[in-house]
Amino acid sequence: AQSVTQLGSHVSVSEGALVLLRCNYSSSVPPYLFWYVQYPNQGLQLLLKYTSAATLVKGINGFEAEFKKSETSFHLTKPSAHMSDAAEYFCAVSTGFQKLVFGTGTRLLVSP
Amino acid sequence: KAGVTQTPRYLIKTRGQQVTLSCSPISGHRSVSWYQQTPGQGLQFLFEYFSETQRNKGNFPGRFSGRQFSNSRSEMNVSTLELGDSALYLCASTRTDLAGKLFFGSGTQLSVL
Numbered sequence: 026a027q028s029v030t031q032l033g034s035h036v037s038v039s040e041g042a043l044v045l046l047r048c049n050y051s052s053s054v055p056p057y058l059f060w061y062v063q064y065p066n067q068g069l070q071l072l073l074k075y076t077s078a079a080t081l082v083k084g085i086n087g088f089e090a091e092f093k094k095s096e097t098s099f100h101l102t103k104p105s106a107h108m109s110d111a112a113e114y115f116c117a118v119s120t121g122f123q124k125l126v127f128g129t130g131t132r133l134l135v136s137p
Numbered sequence: 138k139a140g141v142t143q144t145p146r147y148l149i150k151t152r153g154q155q156v157t158l159s160c161s162p163i164s165g166h167r168s169v170s171w172y173q174q175t176p177g178q179g180l181q182f183l184f185e186y187f188s189e190t191q192r193n194k195g196n197f198p199g200r201f202s203g204r205q206f207s208n209s210r211s212e213m214n215v216s217t218l219e220l221g222d223s224a225l226y227l228c229a230s231t232r233t234d235l236a237g238k239l240f241f242g243s244g245t246q247l248s249v250l
Contacts, residue, residue, distance in 0.1 A: 057237050068141070068227055068241030076236055115180065119237040123168050123229075124193050127180040 027052045029099075029116045031128035039136050044088075044103040046131045048116030051097065057119035058099045060090055061127075064112045072114075075099060086110070111135045139163065141242035143228050149248045155216040158245045162209050162230030168192075169211040170239065171203060174225040183226075186211055187233075215247075223249045 032047040050056055057076055061069040073084025080092045090101045101114060116128040142161040150156050162169050170185035170193075182195040186205035203213040209230075215222055225246050229239035 059237065061241075066243070068243045069229075069239075070241070071238055074236070074238060121193070123170050123185050123187075123231055123237060123239065124182050124195075125237065125239065126182070129179045 026126075027056060027118045027120050028126055029058070029118050029128040031116050031131050033131050034129065035132045035134065037134040037136065038106045040108055041105050044101070044106045044110065044133065046101040046114050046116075046133065048090075048099045048101065048128060049097050050099060050116075050118055052118060058090075058092065059117040059119070059125065060084065060088070060099075060101050061115045061117060062112050063115065063130075069115065072101070106133075106135050108135050108137065141228055141230050141240050143226075143242035143245050145245060146243065147246045147248075149250065150218050151250050152218055152220060154218050155214060156218060156247060157212055157214045158226055158228075158247075160211045160213075160228030160230075160242060162211070162228075163240055166230035166232050166240070167209050168231045168233065169205055169209060170229050170231075171211070171213050172227045172229065173197075174227055174244070175223070180227075183213065218249045220249050223247060 028051045030049045059074045060072040063069045073082045075092045083089045088103045113130045113132045117125040144159045168187045171183040185193045189205045200216045205211045225244045227244045229241045
């Protein structure tokens with residue numbers, strides 16, 4: 026079964042620092058991978074998705090992710106954190122028919 | 138364009154009762170899926186409907202059911218509520234050509250006392 030693993034339930038960075046959120050996938054075939062963000066008391070919003078067109082995927086709000094087959098990874102990065110980036114981030118893999126399997130989430134804390 | 142609308146936003150029920158949650162998808166989206174979010178289990182897939190047919194179902198007991206109407210609006214029902222059913226229930230809609238890009242509503246926060 027396809028799954029994703031997010032390393033680190035909490036990540037703390039200073040404003041302006043690099044953001045790196047880790048996600049590893051388990052799939053026997055090239056997967057569709059996603060990063061979603063959830064702000065407090067809201068639903069999830071898609072940041073970016075990987076569909077095998079390009080290994081480096083650019084998303085909204087300055088985030089990007091690189092698909093590395095050799096490492097089975099799809100880590101999310103942003104060069105410079107902003108206070109407004111504080112939220113929970115979920116990596117997910119599509120298993121067909123619009124069904125997503127989500128990771129356990131990483132809460133990003135940004136300090137001034 | 139209006140987003141995914143879920144009603145009600147908050148709900149308090151007692152054990153043994155049943156509850157119905159409603160979801161109105163984005164106009165033109167024929168696929169609606171439901172997810173349960175809890176601190177302990179995270180985000181778990183409940184089921185997905187497309188053109189009034191259930192296409193996929195997660196590992197939840199039969200107390201959890203859903204349906205979709207001809208206008209793509211969807212409802213999910215939970216019967217004989219248990220304390221463990223307390224959760225944020227999220228609805229998401231999409232089109233087939235969006236390859237898994239889901240648009241989520243803000244959810245219904247269900248508390249079972």
